[in-house]
Amino acid sequence: MVEHGDIRVVHCGGSKINFRDPVITHDSRFLLCASGEAVKVFSTSTEECIHELRGHTGLVTGVLLRPSNHLQVYSSSLDGTLRLWDFTDGILIKVGQRFQLVAVHLPQSGDQMVEAQELSAVLSGVNPNPAAIAFGRGVRTCRHKDNKKGGWNTFTCVACHPKDDCIATGHEDGKIRLWRNFNHKKEYTYSTLHWHHSTVSSLCFTPEGTNLLSGGVESVLVQWRYNQESERDFLPRLGGAITHITVSPDGSLFCTSHSDNKITIIQSCVKVSAVIQGLVKGDSIRTDLMMDPRSKALVLNGKPGHLQFYSLQRDKLLYNLDIVQQEYIHESGLQQFEVVKAAFDASGSWLATVEERHQKAAELELNLKLWAFDEQTQSFVLNTTISAPHDAQITAMCFCQPTDSQTTLLVSTSKDGHFKAWQLAAPAHTEGPSWLCDFVSAYHGLVPECCSFSADGSLLAVVFQEVVTVWSPSTWELLTTLSQPPGAVSDLCFGRLSCSKYLLGTTASNLLCWNLLTCSLEWTTSMDVRRLVADPLSENMAAFCYQSGSTDLFVFKPSEPRPLFSHKAVCSGKVTQAVFAPREEMLESCEESSQWLNRSQLYFLTQQMVNNISTSAEEKQNENVAMTPFYLLLGKHRQQQQEHQDSDSSLWAERTLLQTPAHVLPSTSYLCSMFVQSLLISVSDAREEKAHAEEEMESEKEEEDSEEEMESSRSKPELAAAAATESDTPALTKAQARELRRVRKLDHSWLAGLLDS
């Protein structure tokens, strides 16, 4: 099997944004938060992601504004580096190599700003009880208290009053304690505030110290008046449990991050002004990954009782569809309704969802809901609710595929041993059409595990453990049974287009392919396929196999014995959810190995995030996507030059000249002629050259006063190219790069002058 270098796995979104506290900038215009291996900069007014500060190779563990320059931000990461960014432009300024960083905190005591060298005092390895660390004046005493009070009354969070000698601590029993007089040893007093019924997870003082904000599992933001603790304001129903609270430096904006991967921006504790929502990953993804045929959004279950529509192109949550339509009770240990299954029909006009709630000692509550797409409101509207559609849990559900057929059909299989067909009944005289049960059947009392319709909707295959039964949906006759013991069939898929006569199934150890014309096994191969996905637009199928700790991907056509593509170790761990997403425009790639990606993209979900398999050609295309007027003016110019320089290797010559130690170089006279020659080739147009020379004279002057300013238009692409080629070698430090540039420019201008004369 051949490895294909040009196809690779791309992480395309869905990383956590609630991992660490977000940071609001001084002017309250931006919000920065750690998100996977990048730092995201959001606008607080439009909720849009403005920049993604990429560069870390490990999980970003902390984000902090630089106290001396309010336009710069530090980020720490598990890769052991500390990076300084200019977040308004999204540029990396500095990289600091450190040991593994778990968190960054900059103390800010009173009116004295702590300088950057204090970074060396960054605490590594915050202990499992993060509450034990407070900063500034309170560190020691706080630790002391922890020892004394621990056990029954654990700290969960801590906050220091910005002006007074006061520390607020949140506790597991829902109480908040305000500790005063720390400067006088052993004379401290404390008072208790109690509103939360369970753990206080975050505390924060406003910058002026007039208010204390607290939040917990209840998802209620409580604002306590400092010194008038009986007065408090509430902001209820913010979403998931509150994990972090931050306040903007001027105190106008509050910002809460929630356990459902959401950041809420609140204006002066009364109004929610913006919601930044990431991909919600609850305890488990119960529904399959699906594509909404209309919006091309990825659909999966999100926050409890909701179905989320997530746009992968923009890495943004489009909307949450409330399936359960019940008040969510924020209490741990409570059994809630959860969306466990969902299915779209081919045209996207119907959505079927199953929600269940299983309580001990009570029977299973199960609801099947069918949603119709409303053209006017552009959203799904509840059409039919079927309570208790089956006696036991529903194992699979699928719609009849063809778009042209008159009747829409839904089949659900359940652990009670039955599978049922639901049909859209003719409209009654008063109400619109609604769904009714059309057919119920069972097979020898076995439990049906999954079901699938053929591409034209003429056959229905239902798996009963080891037996695949094939039914005709028009007459509900059992046509044939297929089986290949041993091993229960776990996944089932019909071939498409030219391969529609094949039916594929997976067992724990084999991948099976039946020919439906002869009702016999066509081929079988021994692999542990965890997930089988069919491309809706071509014959291709993708199989994810789990093998010794990592997952392999095979793409094949059922009719051909050789796989089209295989990729060993796509990711570590198991892939249980994957989906083919049709492309909006077909890609024209002639390479055989990547042709299977021409019509659709393959997305799969790992433990951490959503991944996409893409080709190198596609990458290029993505770069060229933004066709702004600016791009037309500058971009083409830049491209031309880039090609130019790549071809003549002047860059290479310059670098060898500058980087090689002087004592190993040949004589200067020899080098000079070679160097001049290289420049002669690179600059073909004399007039253009002149213009550049003038430009550079100006830019040099500018560079003297603004060091952060980037170079002139001429030198910029060079640097970019240099960075691109050197990305694998240790990157040059900023200072080195600047020095190099200066030296190069000096040489260049001098030589240009020489040439002119």
Added chain:
Amino acid sequence: MASFKPTKIQVYPKLGEKVTQDTLYWKNYKAPVQIKEFGAVTSIDFSPVTPHNFAVTAFTRIHIYGPFSQEPVKSFTRFKDTAYCGRFRSDGQLLVAGCEDSVVRLFDVSGKVALRLFKGHTKAVHLTDFTSDRYQILTGSDDYTCRLWDIPNATELTTYTEHTDYIRCGVTSKLNRDLFITGSYDHTVKLFDARVEKSVITMDHGQPVESVLLYPSEGLLVSAGGRHVKVWDLLKGGQPLVSLKNHHKTVTSLALSSNGQRLLSASLDRHVKVYNTTNYKVVHNFDYAASILSLGLAPDDASIVVGMTNSILSIKHRKNQEDSKEIAGQQRRRPSYRVFVKGKNYVPKQDDYLVSKPVKEHLAKYDKQLQRFNVSKALDTALGTYIRFRKPEITVAVIKELDRRGTLKNALAGRDERGLSQLLNFIIGNLVDARFTPVLVTAAEMILDIYQSVIGQSPVVDRQLLRLQDLVKREIEFQKDLLEVLGMLDTMFASSLPRKEVPCSGHFEKERCKF
């Protein structure tokens, strides 16, 4: 910040029959007027002229009732034996009736003594009718003959002896004076033509014919006998059109609604069924207390009159439009329209700045209490008298919501004797309702858990607990019986389904499937 989502009240499908135009129409009758007659009511006939009096034949009497009076307007009592089949002439002036003593009597509706006596039959006469020219009488008798008589001379014109059993029913054509139809216990219905003096069409009903009915157009004939009601197409020479078998005892009487759209059949199984005459589906059903022998429908369906074997005559009058209006008029006077539109029809001017008012969401009282986590109060509200009796689904929904929130135990606990007995009353009343059982069983178990320590302290609660125990025991027995029936049905279905071999091919297949 999302708003509070109110408790979802489950909408249950309405049990029982669906509300259609027909049910609305046929339910729009007042409570029946019941009149005790002297014997079984065998025949009811409405006068064709206003005020549409009707003649009721029961035992040895014929009573004529007015449209509204509950007392007979007139009685004919000069029968020596049981009278049969009192019928009006088309002008409503004359009435003819047969008798067990084989004599046919003709009365003037205003007189008392019979105008004419027709003697000639040798056995009881069950069928009498006027022909459409109003000068002849048709009679049918238990001596297997039917005869035509001339009214002015009181002489017999013709005798037909084609039937081989009792003649119990018949009808004359309203359009042709020479045509009449008789139904007999020899299972046939015959159409006679007086011009050729013999039957022209014979239809085999299959059972002894109890009643026949002609459509106003006289193209279709309806016959009833045994459990069947059959419709025949006379224009196609007596071809059977449709056979209805909706009763489970003998159908005794037929009637047609005044516009010819609905057919009514009455039976010994105590039901009157209403059929749609386009598709012959049953659209409505009336229940009566005893086996029905005769059925009459007033013109414009103004009243339904039914005579039963227990000698009760039941009259249902149609509700008037004025009556329903009166009920509407009694309602409390609402504030005038002006009050509601006040200020709402103001059109904003050009420079006006429109301040939109936030729409205030209305929440039910129990929802407001749930929002504040006042769980006991929410349950109390849901157990209020009106909700408990009129909308038990709301009470059940609130209990379910409390259970979902994990606070049902708190809400149930801490009740005094009155509160607890109220709660138990509700549970006893609704526990066996299949829609509410899953929720209420949980609640009942919790109540037993909470209050087991105080059992024996209050006689009221103890009595209710015993009732609950009894109820559960009975329900379990009932369910057991139902399961047994289900098992029996399963075996019957399994044996009745044809065995079918599933086409199998391919040597991989180890398993064969049989139904």
